[in-house]
Amino acid sequence: MGKTLAQKIFESHVVDKPFGEAWVLKLDRVFCHEITTPVAINDLVSRGMDTVFDPDKIKAVIDHVTPAKDSKTAEQGRVIRKWAERHAIKDFFDIGKNGVCHAIFPEKGFVRPGFTVIMGDSHTCTHGAFGAFAAGVGTTDLEVGILKGVCAFQYPGTIRFELDGKFPCGVTPKDAILSIIKMIGVNGATNKVMEFAGSAIDSMSMEGRMTMCNMAIEAGGTSGVCMPDAVTVDYLWKFIGPEGEGVYRTKEEALADFKKWHSDPDAQYDAVHKIDVSTLSPVATFGFKPDQVKTIKELAGTKVDQVYIGSCTNGRIEDLRQAAAVLKAKSVAPGVRGIVSPATPAVYQQAMEEGIIKIFMDAGFCVTNPTCGACLGMSNGVLADGEVCASTTNRNFFGRMGKGGTVHLMSPASAAATAIAGSICEA
């Protein structure tokens, strides 16, 4: 019987099967940020276990609240900063070099097909776009990951989503994943890996695949995953080719090696869903769960107070390009606050070079530094009670962006069109 990609990764990384279905896996990467990691660090210190399993496999960033907004967030920054220094964690990204974790780590080439990745952040599933098994964990799992380089997971089943056809104009990967979450519900993939395949994924950029995998957790998925292919090789080439680590001499060689991280044709799935993306429409969430999804047309006219473009879901250059194409020579509607947070310094610089930042500013947007900021209501763009935001982020929980606030999740193009109209609007 064939195996799924996730099964192959589990079998190649197993350290121990202490009890039944719980497998202890060796980790290739432990990612850290300043909100969940300092608690883990402080606990390890208090236990007299202040060591790290491998400083080269641990990568860290300050991204959720940066620059620090108060004494407490300044202290969180200091704890992780000193820890990175103490353990010679060279890939530590602080002010001036920092960006949203799930955007900056892929951009630095830290993820590879077949890797196991954990982080104290639920959207770690983003990194499955590279054909890795990547999962969000809590602080205790993070501590053990930092200390021992292992993490325990139940052996997961896989749900396969086959996306074929051509995206209609104005329909994006964000619309596809929101439509999938609507279809299976917010716990439709609990304890499962969501495997995205088919011709529509094959022709999708790495940015688009990351958007798809990012929101696997919103359907309860342990991880999202895409099969590594030539697009993956192209994205990683500067890191793995002769100009980088020199692991591969040619792209063909890299591709041949990456192909071992594919699901077999006779792999067993818990379910298979076939989706013709040519039938999809631009969509947005309503209510307070990510599976409450309607077409933008159905929600048209819903007034908004704020539009937020950014986050680990849609703050990459492709997202900013899509929004800028809609915003060009237009202005944000009176009474609407437009905020854009390029996800990383490289995205910010690229957006400046392409004139995208100017388009945003000319339209009346406020451009912030790269940060998670408004997405979870921690800084930079918190809503007041009763306010409504159109957002490219990943969660619409009640009060997520600020006590009493409502969030409508949508694509960057739809968010840009909404900013211009002042109410939910198709691009």
Place this chain on the structure above:
Amino acid sequence: MNNFNGKVLFLDRSDINTDEIIPAKYLTEISKEALKPFCLEDLKVEGFNPKTDIAGKTAIVTRANFGCGSSREHAPWALEVNGITIVVAEGFARIFRQNMYNCGMIATELKAEEIDEVFKTFAGLETELSVDMAAGTLSFRAVKNGAVSEKKYSFKLGEFESALVSAGGWVAYAAANY
């Protein structure tokens, strides 16, 4: 090992998320104790008042997909510092469920119809839950107008989960074994 016997808080809703258990704005706290007053502060469940209904409770009984959303272990911690060590639900989000066991707490499932029966029999009453780990049973008991209502249900922890509950968490287990 934690105490799992005590009074029950009923939260009659599905999909209670981690932002509702503890909002992100409190994730700047660096001690568990500091989270205590903010647990479930924005939760909208009919008849629930976080200021009066959490104190003195040991268990939560709720519906489907409890703990969905963020990976923040602050969610189980916020329950723990309020004395809540066990959550009984139709189902849990994976990360939250694992976080509970990693902290030596219990997140256990009953069937939807069993949960429904518990709500119908006990919600609104001062209900005691007693947990027999060895026998794998959850016993609910309440008194209404002098009449005693009792219901007993089987629950099952995985071997690994039992080991974590007994060891007092994953750090101690992993430090000893890897």
